[in-house]
Amino acid sequence: xxxxxxxxxxxxxxxxxxxxxxxxxxxxxxxxxxxxxxxxxxxxxxxxxxxxxxxxxxxxxxxxxxxxxxxxxxxxxxxxxxxxxxxxxxxxxxxxxxxxxxxxxxxxxxxxxxxxxxxxxxxxxxxxxxxxxxxxxxxxxxxxxxxxxxxxxxxxxxxxxxxxxxxxxxxxxxxxxxxxxxxxxxxxxxxxxxxxxxxxxxxxxxxxxxxxxxxxxx
Amino acid sequence: xxxxxxxxxxxxxxxxxxxxxxxxxxxxxxxxxxxxxxxxxxxxxxxxxxxxxxxxxxxxxxxxxxxxxxxxxxxxxxxxxxxxxxxxxxxxxxxxxxxxxxxxxxxxxxxxxxxxxxxxxxxxxxxxxxxxxxxxxxxxxxxxxxxxxxxxxxxxxxxxxxxxxxxxxxxxxxxxxxxxxxxxxxxxxxxxxxxxxxxxxxxxxxxxxxxxxxxxxx
Numbered sequence: 001x002x003x004x005x006x007x008x009x010x011x012x013x014x015x016x017x018x019x020x021x022x023x024x025x026x027x028x029x030x031x032x033x034x035x036x037x038x039x040x041x042x043x044x045x046x047x048x049x050x051x052x053x054x055x056x057x058x059x060x061x062x063x064x065x066x067x068x069x070x071x072x073x074x075x076x077x078x079x080x081x082x083x084x085x086x087x088x089x090x091x092x093x094x095x096x097x098x099x100x101x102x103x104x105x106x107x108x109x110x111x112x113x114x115x116x117x118x119x120x121x122x123x124x125x126x127x128x129x130x131x132x133x134x135x136x137x138x139x140x141x142x143x144x145x146x147x148x149x150x151x152x153x154x155x156x157x158x159x160x161x162x163x164x165x166x167x168x169x170x171x172x173x174x175x176x177x178x179x180x181x182x183x184x185x186x187x188x189x190x191x192x193x194x195x196x197x198x199x200x201x202x203x204x205x206x207x208x209x210x211x212x213x214x215x216x217x218x
Numbered sequence: 219x220x221x222x223x224x225x226x227x228x229x230x231x232x233x234x235x236x237x238x239x240x241x242x243x244x245x246x247x248x249x250x251x252x253x254x255x256x257x258x259x260x261x262x263x264x265x266x267x268x269x270x271x272x273x274x275x276x277x278x279x280x281x282x283x284x285x286x287x288x289x290x291x292x293x294x295x296x297x298x299x300x301x302x303x304x305x306x307x308x309x310x311x312x313x314x315x316x317x318x319x320x321x322x323x324x325x326x327x328x329x330x331x332x333x334x335x336x337x338x339x340x341x342x343x344x345x346x347x348x349x350x351x352x353x354x355x356x357x358x359x360x361x362x363x364x365x366x367x368x369x370x371x372x373x374x375x376x377x378x379x380x381x382x383x384x385x386x387x388x389x390x391x392x393x394x395x396x397x398x399x400x401x402x403x404x405x406x407x408x409x410x411x412x413x414x415x416x417x418x419x420x421x422x423x424x425x426x427x428x429x430x431x432x433x434x435x436x
Contacts, residue, residue, distance in 0.1 A: 038255045038339050038368065039360025066340055068366040089370070091309060091340035119367070120338055121256050122284055122309035141359035141382065142257025148286040149337070150256065152307070164359065170388055 013127055016095035020102060020130025027107040029060070030213045031115060033093075033131035035153065038119030040139040041163040043071045044196040045205075046114050050078045052206045053112070057213070060110035062101045064093040064118050071116065081106055092123035098130055112213060121150040133212055139164040140171055144178035151185050158212075159190040161205060166195040231345055234313035238320060238348025245325040247278070248431045249333060251349035253371065256337030258357040259381040261289045262414040263423075264332050268296045270424045271330070275431070278328035280319045282311040282336050289334065299324055310341035316348055330431060339368040351430055357382040358389055362396035369403050376430075377408040379423060384413040 024031050034042050046061060053059055061082040063072040072084035083101045085093060098115065105113070115131060117124040136157040138146055141164060147154045154160065160182055162175060179191050190208065194201030242249050252260050261281075268277055279300040281290040290302035301319045303311060316333065323331070333349060335342040354375040356364055359382060365372045372378065378400055380393060397409050408426065412419030 037257065037337070037360075038364060065367050067369050068363075070363055070366055089340075089344075091338070118340070119255070120309070120340060122307075122336070122338060123341075126307075139359065141357065141385070142255075145286075145288055146256060148288055149283050151285050167359070167385070167388060170385060 010126065013095045016099060017128035017130040020095055020099055021132070023102060024107070024113070024130060024132075027110075028217075029107055029110050029113050030216055031113040031129070031131040032209065032212075033115050033117060033124075033129055033134045034137065035117045035121075035124045035134065035157070036119060036137035036163075037121050037139070037142055040119070040137045040142065041196055042116045042119070042137055043074055045137060045161070045163070045194070046075060046116060047078060048196050048199070048202050049114065049206060049209070050075070050080050052202065057210070058109055058111045060105050060107075060113045062093075062098065062105070062113065062115040064097070064116055066090070066118060081110065087118060091118055091120050092127050093117050093129055094127045095129055112209065121146070121153050125150075125153040125156045132216055133158045135159050135161065137161045137163050138178075140167055140173040140175075144174050144181070147178070147181040147185055154182050154185045154189070157186070157189060159192065159208060161201070162191065162193045164195060164197075165193045165200055166198045228344060231313045234317060235346035235348045238313055238317055239350070241320060242325070242331070242348060242350075245328075246435075247325055247328050247331050248434055249331040249347070249349040249351075250427070250430075251333050251335060251342075251347055251352045252355065253335045253339075253342045253352065253375070254337060254355035254381075255339050255357070255360055258337070258355045258360065259414055260334045260337070260355055261292060263355060263379070263381070263412070264293060264334060265296060266414050266417075266420050267332065267424060267427070268293070268298050270420065275428070276327055276329045278323050278325075278331045280311075280316065280323070280331065280333040282315070282334055284308070284336060299328065305336060309336055309338050310345050311335050311347055312345045313347055330427065339364070339371050343368075343371040343374045350434055351376045353377050353379065355379045355381050356396075358385055358391040358393075362392050362399070365396070365399040365403055372400050372403045372407070375404070375407060377410065377426060379419070380409065380411045382413060382415075383411045383418055384416045
């Protein structure tokens with residue numbers, strides 16, 4: 001019974017996600033779903049991305065959180081159109097919430113839409129939003145065993161950003177075995193080491209984003 | 219419809235959690251539910267606790283994970299009875315999973331049962347397991363804004379352990395405003411700063427555990 005309900009929800013979600021993607025395509029918007037544990041650095045990465053894309057690409061942001069509008073307020077200071085979704089207890093965004101947010105964004109003025117999902121390594125992996133690419137930010141304080149514990153998330157994403165790499169001297173984190181574990185789950189995934197503090201890898205991340213956008217348009 | 223199903227599940231879970239607690243009480247077992255984000259340090263804390271309680275209290279451990287038995291293998295090396303629950307995709311433990319685990323543990327040889335929940339700040343807060351106390355481990359790399367984003371979790375727990383405090387020199391984390399935010403949500407909660415690397419605060423944590431156990435028994 002419980003499983004049937006879940007399947008119904010997931011099926012309905014997939015259909016609505018497809019419609020979201022059609023809407024985004026019709027407006028020429030490329031959408032990226034950013035997922036991570038709580039505090040892995042999603043908002044900081046969006047801020048760094050916004051700074052580097054200023055004048056190059058028209059950005060929009062959807063902020064997902066269980067509660068509060070802290071992140072939307074932070075992003076709003078960068079003069080980027082932003083909508084906060086409060087899920088009211090739900091542990092992930094879904095296609096319906098995203099659809100509501102899309103209706104409240106000036107899509108004609110957006111080329112790249114960054115969607116910050118709820119901080120959670122489990123449920124967000126199951127719910128498509130209509131995005132073109134899925135990104136996982138995995139920060140090194142979380143440890144290098146995470147691919148074994150949250151395999152679906154690592155399996156579903158197009159790129160893994162290993163964040164907070166500036167903390168390497170102070171932590172036991174084996175980036176090599178971490179990357180090997182990820183590749184064992186997801187052969188085609190790209191992996192980048194980044195730091196929003198030192199700026200390491202951020203240019204490559206922005207370049208990856210722009211490449212994905214141009215591939216989609218051509 | 220979706221909400222009704224959730225309420226039914228939560229109601230049934232509460233009933234089974236009560237029965238779990240009756241079982242634990244009849245065997246003289248004190249149970250603690252350890253919750254946190256992925257990689258905040260639950261397993262490391264259990265290891266440190268096991269070392270300090272050796273010869274003082276008979277420990278048992280339930281390890282909850284979406285996938286893998288890595289943590290149970292780590293704990294098992296400490297010569298502590300341990301059961302791994304793999305939730306198979308579920309983002310939290312529940313009373314039924316806990317009940318199955320209890321049936322497979324030598325409860326007559328256990329005085330303190332540490333239950334490591336799935337790494338997630340949202341769903342585990344909603345599901346009682348039958349535990350006597352709820353503990354949140356919040357690590358400083360996650361940032362000091364977490365009480366605002368995950369208020370239910372901070373509201374439900376009896377103690378918050380601020381972990382990885384040894385990384386303070388390398389991170390922007392305001393422990394004072396973090397603690398104030400927690401107290402605003404949960405007036406009676408206790409707060410301890412700890413590090414499983416330097417050992418800071420671990421004696422106080424173990425002492426807190428033993429005090430809670432003795433209060434329950436008297």
